[in-house]
Amino acid sequence: MHARTVRGVARSAAVAAAVTAPLVWAPAATAQVPESTLLASVAPTDSPESAPGSVSIIKKDPAGDVLAGAEFLLLDATGQEAGTGKTDAEGRLTFTDLAPGVYRLKETSSGSPLHDVVADQDVIVTPGATARLTIVDPFKPARVLLKAKDEKAGKLLPDSTVNIGCENRTLLTLTTGTKGTTTGQIPVTSRKTECWVKQVKAPAGYDLYQPSKSFRVAPGAPVTVTITNAKTATPPKPTPTKELTEQPTATPPTPGDKPVATTSGAAKATPTDTATPDADSSTVPAADAAGNGTPKTPAGSLAHTGADATPYILGGAGLLIAAGIGTVVATRRCRRTAPETGQDANRETN
DSSP states (O other): OHHHHHHHHHHHHHHHHHHHHHHHHOOHHHHOOOHHHHHHHHSOOOOGGGOOEEEEEEEEOTTSOBOOSOEEEEEOTTSOEEEEEEOOTTSEEEEEEEOSEEEEEEEEEOSSTTBOOOOOEEEEEOTTOEEEEEEEOOBOOEEEEEEEEETTTOOBOSSOEEEEEETTEEEEEEEOOTTSEEEEEEOOSSSSEEEEEEEEEOOTTBOOOOSOEEEEEOTTOEEEEEEEEOBOOOOOOOOOOOOOOOOOOOOOOOTTOEEEEOTTSOEEEEOOOSSOOOTTGGGSOOOOTTSOOOOOOOOOOOOOOSSOOHHHHHHHHHHHHHHHHHHHHHHHHHHHHHHHHHHHHHHHHO
């Protein structure tokens, strides 16, 4: 047992010597490590929060066309320039390698005489991402010159108020000043826009221009609009008219006046009662002084026809006077004849 134990110990010592022998004789192969490998293993890798980002721009106009040559400036949070550039032929511009944060984008030029620049805007850059922006430049407004004129004389008129609009929208209201003109700007949405003008207040002493007047505007281009007004017609002054007055006429005698024979032989009209005589009284014959039954001319008046009856009345009066004179003459002849007849009778008796 003792010999066997000794041999086992010797065998174990030999194995241990065989295993440890390479470590003692080749230490240089495992001890030398490159410096770059050590630095790489020690330095920390970049975190996702610190990865750079970018900003991509595409530039268009209201009609959808891309715009080349537009200039932009990018400022960081401290106001320092972070990038600048122009849009290419496709209207694109990209700012790269930007630290995450908030930036200010400014358009310094639209690159077109028809377009305006947009207002400044903030852009947020996130780590490892691209902020994409579509920027639409508006058209420049059209410049309008409004004139109000006298339709015939052509002189400029103040205090003419109009509404100007496009399609169904009223865009602005203008009033001419003391020189008869005024200016304004019309916002447009296309390269050619149809607009209208309508007068809502005419100058003093002029009629309102009733119809709407159409005109065309272009971005950034001047246009002149003229409204003409006609003077308000002055009503003629009324001329005084002479009132027709009836001329005074001779008053006809009252119906019922009858001529009465006088001793001088002239017929004289004596007024009778004011009461209207009976209708048949004018037809009763009156006996003359000699007993003859010669009726007198009935007295009366002509029916009123609306005309002057004076000539007829005068004519009737003349006839009555002539009849009266004839009656008187006949009566005298009878008186003269009666005595002679009596003398002849006496002579025959004797």
